[in-house]
Every structure is written in structure tokens, then in C-alpha cells.
Amino acid sequence: MEPYEKNIIPQIEAIYGNFTPLEKNIADFFIHNEEKMDLSSKSVSKRLYVSEASLSRFAKKCGYKGYREFIFCYEQRGQGGVKKPGSDNIKRVLNSYQELLNKSYSLIDEVQIGRVVKILTEKKRIYVYGKGSSGMVGMEMKLRFMRIGVNIEAITDEHIMKMNSVLLDEECGVIGITVSGKTEAVIDSLKAAKRCGASVILMTSHVEKKFQRFCDEVMLFAVKENLERGKAISPQFPILIMVDMIYSRMLRSDGFRRRETLHEYTMEALDER
Template identity: 30%
Template structure:
């Protein structure tokens, strides 16, 4: 179960990976939010030019046993959305005033975190924290901006004396995955979930018996399908102008949650490491 369950965000994120017929239903729902709670399954089928069976399949794809429970969830999500939440992500525009840029980027980042709480599964977080506590070694894999998230994760987990390393290019990732063992955890960071280098490395990690964790966008992807544990994020990258800003913030938040989960559970043991690392860094600051 997600932390702040919002079916509308799940539909938005899952839309592009649905079947063509299911996508017709998804698009109509997102474009006509206010009327959906009042529609019967037959009415929605007619308006989307599909069938009752297609609408029901869509509901099941989204995790519901029937149309009624789906509509109840839609109504709840609509009721919980205030005006701020209804605002769309805002892209970089030419000539924007600096105050507008500050407001838009801050809101986009906040919304990425809020939306991620609507799709990430608390039970999957618990599973991830458990295996991270029990493992011998943690290895992070990410390309580009996702690699930067891995570097941040390595810095955090190193502070509590966890053996870990990040690999950010294809060749080193393949080499590292080849040396993984059963007591190791491999964390794959990819917004799309379809990065070829990541998928190739995942196959090797799985063959070697490592536990695999994916941090990836909430949709149907090969990475999400094949990883042992999936930690979903939600953040539409508006266009190429905004790049990977939203997904990076969401992924960093997931890393922080995992780190805090492990550190809290093992606080008696890790407190001394946190104190030591804090003190050595503090001693380097100029007086």
C-alpha cells in the first residue's frame, strides 16, 4: 500500500505503458475528473468508445477488484486534492522572471516528493530496509543524473560503516555486477526503467544471487518487472528543458528514507559511526 494513496497520480504515471484500449480510458478519466465519480461502467465505456470489459480490465490493471472500488478511490483522491495539488508541473519558459523561476522550481520539487508518496509502497520500503540491514555489501548502479543519486547514497551509507560503492558507467557496472554474491544488495537507479546498461547489469546481478532493488518511475518497465524490490517514484519530466530535476529530487528522497530507516533501526550501533564521521569533518572546518 502506498503512503498517501492517490489513484489519479498512478493513472497519470502508468498511462504511457498501458495497452491502447486501456490508454483511452486513462486519458478520458484524466481529462474529465469531476464527472467520473458519477458515471456507471457502461457510461464510461460508451464515452471512451471501449467496452464494459475493457473498463473492468483497466480497473484491475490499476490494482482494483472491481469498478465500484475504483470509483470510490477516484472520489477520495479528488476530495483530497486542494488547489495547490491541482496545479500542473511547470516547465522552464524563455524569459521567465527570476521570482517565477524560484516559485516554479520549488513547487515542482515539492510536488515530486508529494506525488512519490502516492505511489511508493510502504511494505516495499520495509523489505528494502530489512535486506540492507542484513547484507554484506551494497552496490549502487546509475547512469547520468541517476548516477549522481547513487553517489549521494554511497556517501550516506558509508557514514554508518556500510560497505558500499557506486558505479556510474556501463563497463564498470558490468564488472562490479560480475563480482556480486548472494549476501550483497544491488540497487538500480533509473527513472525510465529501460536504460540498457542498467538492464544488462541487472541480469548479471540476478544470476549471481544478489538481492536487487529498483528505484524507478511508477509504470510498467523491464527494471520494475525484474527487480526483487521496487521503490516507485512519481515525477513527470515536462520536456527536455527541465531535464531530470524532478526525478532526481524524488530519488534522493527515497535514498534518504532508506538511509534513515537503516540508521534508526540500528541506532545503538551506528551512533558511534555518525559521531566519528561528524567530528572528523567538523575538525577540518576553519575556526
């Protein structure tokens, strides 16, 4: 993999909230500009109707000595001209993430995602089972999907998973998350859910024929050696990619305007003091 390039845009975005309205106008220009043009201070000041002194102050607020240094770094983005030094350990972590992104792209089944979204929208109640890191993803999934109107609950305790089977019927959907596909508490609970008539979805990185006997959908996410142990990177990463795919598709399915409105309402509720 090619060395990672330093990009000035994230630096601008990170301090965007500290800019004055005029500086935000300058920042928006540099963040969204994709054209090749004269970026001298004289040219940009005329284009944005700001003074050259304002450009200089903006550059200094971004951490540069002046506009000339700022624009030099800005023009190197995507050209391989400025390399960000990093230890082998940092590169190893970044390469692992890139590898998992590539694998995730290869495993995407858009037709299956559509079927899963149908289950999530049609069932009256959704339960997500997971332990450890998978359980944390289940909690994140709950927080995100309840914002768009899904009646969803995440369960991470295996005893509660067993007790929860009493509440299941054909109007429920159950999602089990296990990286290895061998978490007994989750697998056994999915079997129980199927016996109760619930729709069952398994998210895992390993396929076994036996899953077909009690799962309506087996969604594969990318895996890397020792991923479930969190040896190099978080084992949650490839699962969260899958959750994001489902969430994005759900937002754009039938009734998406209602879901977007619900999302806005819940975010406003969280912002209330």
C-alpha cells in the same frame, strides 16, 4: 497553489552562527516559539532576562531597522499577511517541487521500505548502479550510508558495472537507479546481478512487468513530465526523497544506536584537520 509566504525563521537560522551567546538565546526563543503571546520588547525582555537594547541589536543584526519592524514581520508568519513576490518562473519551480513532494507521499510504501532496509542491513556488500544524474544520487547514497556502517560502493561507469558482476554472489545487494527505467547499462547490469544470486532493487519512476523477472523490489519515485531531462528542476530530487526515507528508517531499525555512533565518528573524522 497559494502564493508563497515569507517566513522570518530561515533568515534567523541562516545567520545563527554569527550571534553572541545572548543573541543565540533570543534567536532560540523566536525559532521555537509556537505560542500566541505578548511579543512587545518589554514583555520579551522580561521573559528572556535580557534588556530591550539587546532585542534591538538582535533585530538589526537580522537585517531590520529595529525590534518593531522585526516583530511585525515575525508575527505575519503563517498568517498570509506578508507575501513574497516572485516571478512566474520562480513560482513554477516551487510548484514543481511541491507537486513532487505530494506525489512522493502518495507513493510511499513503508512495508517495502522495511524490506529494502532488511536487504541493506543483512547483505555484506551493496552496489549502487546509475548514470548521469542517477549516478550522482548513487554517489550521495554511498557517502551517506557508509557513515552508518554499510559496506556500499557506487558505480557510474557502464563498463565497470559489467565487470562488477564477477564479484557478485548471494551475499550482495545491488541497487539500480534510472528515472526512465530504460537505461540499458543499468537494466542489463541488474539482470546480470540477479543471475549471480544477488538481491536486486530497482529505483525508477516507470513500472514494467519485465522488471519482476529480475528485481526483488521495484521502488517507485515521483515523476513529472520531462523530469529526466532536468528541464525545470533537478531530476535527482524525487530520488533523494526516497533515499532519505530509507536512510531515516535504517537509522531507527535494529542496532540504530551503533549506526548513530558510527555516524558521529565519521563526522568527527571529516572535521579533523
